[in-house]
Amino acid sequence: MDIIVVKPEATDEEIRHIIKKLEGLGLAVQVSKGTEVTVLGVIGDTSKITEETDDAFRAIPCVESVMRILKPYKLASREFRKTPTVIKIGETTVGGKRICVIAGPCSVENETMMLETAKQVKKAGASFLRGGAFKPRTSPYSFQGLGEEGLKYLEASRRKTGLPIVTELMDPRDIEVVEKYADVIQIGARNMQNFRLLLEVGQSRKPVLLKRGLSATIKEWLMSAEYIMSRGNHNVIMCERGIRTFETSTRNTLDLSAVPVLKKLTHLPVIVDPSHGVGVLEHIPAMARAAVAAGADGLIIEVHPNPEEALSDGDQSLRPEMFKKLMKELAPVARAVGREI
């Protein structure tokens, strides 16, 4: 259902013009004449009305505003699927009672560091290994990742530890190589509205971890999930990683209220990235605990064996012993909200 508000000065003829257009789309219209405005309630299968149709109605001079009542996403909505989606990956799941923890370095730097990190995060209780082989970098002069070589190191680490791998895809042309090694394909915040990339992973059979864009509303983020799902891949994990605000004491503002909001709107699992969310090492544990208490299904955390030598994100990577300590702190918080870790 849509609501069209017509300006007080609109003539009857102008209103009839709008009604005729709506009826031409197979819709019924209910007119409510108030003293100051006239409101047209549009009834029928308004799913045919895209946002573009709304915009076209807004172009009619006597239209004051057009309000959309129904949600623009379908497959991602709670109405479409009432029970939470639980994604099975290897031996583990995302979205179930157990909180999943994805840990590892920002970038894959070499085989040794990758394997060492994998072993340590596994021992501390992580259930997935993260690491970037293709790195989106603000500067063209920064380290851009090892490419397929990095993916091979990830695979070697998986072989040794059994941890499934989460790694980023930046370019639709790399889909085959990334699919070959990854257990979960990550779409980064800056690519949340790279629609061609979304359609590409929508055709993949690998689950997709979809990070929220820096200035994406929750509705837009769900529309990006809908893009992926519309191509048949329903295994999407939503990942809150901080939004851009005016505050400068943290790198981004971690919007933890996105967790309960999403839990209401969608059946998809929701995880939180406190590392990028705050971007300040010492505040990551507090926000990880808060995420679990808010109801997140998981966490993704940067861990590096030697942050001051890291090729990227050194300032927000936990040392293995800090990660181990954090995992211990998280257990009672998880239990306090009826989960386990």
Place this chain on the structure above:
Amino acid sequence: MDIIVVKPEATDEEIRHIIKKLEGLGLAVQVSKGTEVTVLGVIGDTSKITEETDDAFRAIPCVESVMRILKPYKLASREFRKTPTVIKIGETTVGGKRICVIAGPCSVENETMMLETAKQVKKAGASFLRGGAFKPRTSPYSFQGLGEEGLKYLEASRRKTGLPIVTELMDPRDIEVVEKYADVIQIGARNMQNFRLLLEVGQSRKPVLLKRGLSATIKEWLMSAEYIMSRGNHNVIMCERGIRTFETSTRNTLDLSAVPVLKKLTHLPVIVDPSHGVGVLEHIPAMARAAVAAGADGLIIEVHPNPEEALSDGDQSLRPEMFKKLMKELAPVARAVGREI
């Protein structure tokens, strides 16, 4: 210490001019000539240099930028007081091991509802009663509060329940009447930079609950605490209540990372207001739990016996039974982070 960056095209004479000005202020200068810019490190008691002095230096044409390294607040800083401030109010404390919960309606509406709410929140475990008698309202046509009459109802409720009272001051001319009834004086978000009001409560002996402004940085918020403290009142409670961002699915964006950030920068207690922070009833419990897990010293929560008849904030007020349920959920979360409630 301050850093002044001088443009590459600056002449020696121009640089000497700056150095002379700094030396005139009793400061020493260390010059570092790089290939592209010259950097002046200002050494000495730079606490004399206000932001206005910085601005005046920026007005010198050859100055590229002026960076301030020291924090502009003193009394509020961790450096000034290494141990956390614990504020004693009646039988209870804010900032200690026990998490304080302040509960009650947005506005005081009448004596009966006030007393009923007081009894219910007390029974559920709240340690303070909130309620507004002077209400800052966006519209001049909205209910503006009962004034002193409302304060009397609060007092009556305190008499019956023993709960200390938190209530808002909007106007320096009301300080005497508010001080007469309040145990804690609240400064609302929209008055966080009402500097005259801050100076006024700075002279009060009552503790002050200072809400964060909608678009205030944490640094500015601490400067407002500093205003209060500079007049002698060191009992300031910082209250995160959500900041303004582009997201519309919540009323504000609750910035829970402010909790660990403040815990590092200041010795003052930090509490969280999830009611205004999200403004959507069903998401308040999740954010309350998250606030406790993030390390908050307390919560302030709107509770109304009959929200659909509330004169204000009906949509974000918990019913007493919801509040009771929330208090039960919070207990294990508090224990999980080494606190009690």
Place this chain on the structure above:
Amino acid sequence: MDIIVVKPEATDEEIRHIIKKLEGLGLAVQVSKGTEVTVLGVIGDTSKITEETDDAFRAIPCVESVMRILKPYKLASREFRKTPTVIKIGETTVGGKRICVIAGPCSVENETMMLETAKQVKKAGASFLRGGAFKPRTSPYSFQGLGEEGLKYLEASRRKTGLPIVTELMDPRDIEVVEKYADVIQIGARNMQNFRLLLEVGQSRKPVLLKRGLSATIKEWLMSAEYIMSRGNHNVIMCERGIRTFETSTRNTLDLSAVPVLKKLTHLPVIVDPSHGVGVLEHIPAMARAAVAAGADGLIIEVHPNPEEALSDGDQSLRPEMFKKLMKELAPVARAVGREI
């Protein structure tokens, strides 16, 4: 008119409950049952429904959302007054064909600098003199203004130059002294929602220059104008001075689109403050020209005879010769949009 969207699972009884409440308020209700939601169109004198009433309806569990169609401000609206308000102050006007320019230092520092600046800005074509005697400062340790002494210097400058005076009021207790000297009372950005101060100037006979708050929406800003007007003072000048965003290369983000938006919504004059809007000296002239081209009725610009000695805002104050040059540049732009300066 209001629109209430009811959840699909609402029972007939629940819907009747809402309708009864609305009818109890003397309103008629038109029900539109769609396949997915039911929409209630509320007809009648909805001006009685405040935002608090809306919030109370939102508290009803089966209500999905409440949308308000009518504007919450009245006196400030174009509907209330179709022709633009032109405010006469001394020999000059604000809101007429001629673009008014208000110029002067951030703070009144002493009599000599004040008089010197007044003479220079007058010669360059300014029609008002600005200068702060009561200064809202982020830090309690910064220069807070000269108080009444400063107002006297302003008066002396007016006597010598004939320029009417614009100066800020921060505290309702200072209204008498400020009214005694000021021709226009300024309400600063940080006090845009200091509602008691707004009511105070609402009772004054002096025109009020109302700056936009750092994170105020245009609707909220108009509501603050409505506060002033609701007390009888209809001479309000809206002043855009930049909003807070994530961008750091300017002090604020000057929202020039506020000019045409306000011109459509309100009959009040609209001026622009490029000095605070960008906060970077060299970009002020470009934004002043853009403001005039966008349709602003005036400008308020900081001018200081010697910015590098200024007690405040040195970095964004034009030197008198720069101001003179800017005034010359503005003339053809004003003519290009059918105005004069």
Place this chain on the structure above:
Amino acid sequence: MDIIVVKPEATDEEIRHIIKKLEGLGLAVQVSKGTEVTVLGVIGDTSKITEETDDAFRAIPCVESVMRILKPYKLASREFRKTPTVIKIGETTVGGKRICVIAGPCSVENETMMLETAKQVKKAGASFLRGGAFKPRTSPYSFQGLGEEGLKYLEASRRKTGLPIVTELMDPRDIEVVEKYADVIQIGARNMQNFRLLLEVGQSRKPVLLKRGLSATIKEWLMSAEYIMSRGNHNVIMCERGIRTFETSTRNTLDLSAVPVLKKLTHLPVIVDPSHGVGVLEHIPAMARAAVAAGADGLIIEVHPNPEEALSDGDQSLRPEMFKKLMKELAPVARAVGREI
């Protein structure tokens, strides 16, 4: 040059550790010991220090902060090229004295509408034709553009009118087909940090119109230009199109101060898109005039022969007669700032 601030509690050994690391990178260090902090000024060719190196230094526990003084972009900077870049495209230029106007529909819908629009905007004085064949759409269910068919219609319009074509590239796999038809390749706001796409157009010989991302700082935007330039394509046109803020009365907040800021930082031409910038039809002309007055080198404006039938952006497309009127209004504004149109 970089500045590293070391915490007051740092030991001499810890400071020596940092200095050694810096010297290992071939850099010299100047130590300034203040009473409260120690500041290390890093001298030498700091262009080798990427942001990742900075982050790694931040990971050292005794480091308080790392400040970068030099700009992270080179080829895009004014220091690299002192004179403005003027890009020659067909018979016309971007960045010269004449303000370029790019006009046309949001999407190419069919051959007739495309040609009709082209003729009309040409007659009104536009120098480029815009139209999208590949459309980035928030919803997967919206019209996604005609693809190559749409490009052919653009080509047909160019043949008839002589207007060079600006059209968007969304996917690196489409570069060849887009290059075949386009005179200027547009990178949309949502792809501003699609780094693989940037590298792709960096290898093209066609000029690139780079829109600012919704939440991109000016520095990040210039880094994206640097990506393109680093691959050899120096013909980049910066296009301000509004940023995302809390204000809802316009679709985005058009940041016109980006025009003078960019003019200072870069030699690249800067144009403005008022259509997406405000997204409200009636405010577009005011913002177009303001953009020219602020010093923009051009405008890109959506024009549609029949907005209420438009397949996209109907609500922000000017009708041809409105565009014609706007072009007439712009001429005197351009002259007022020493330009022509």
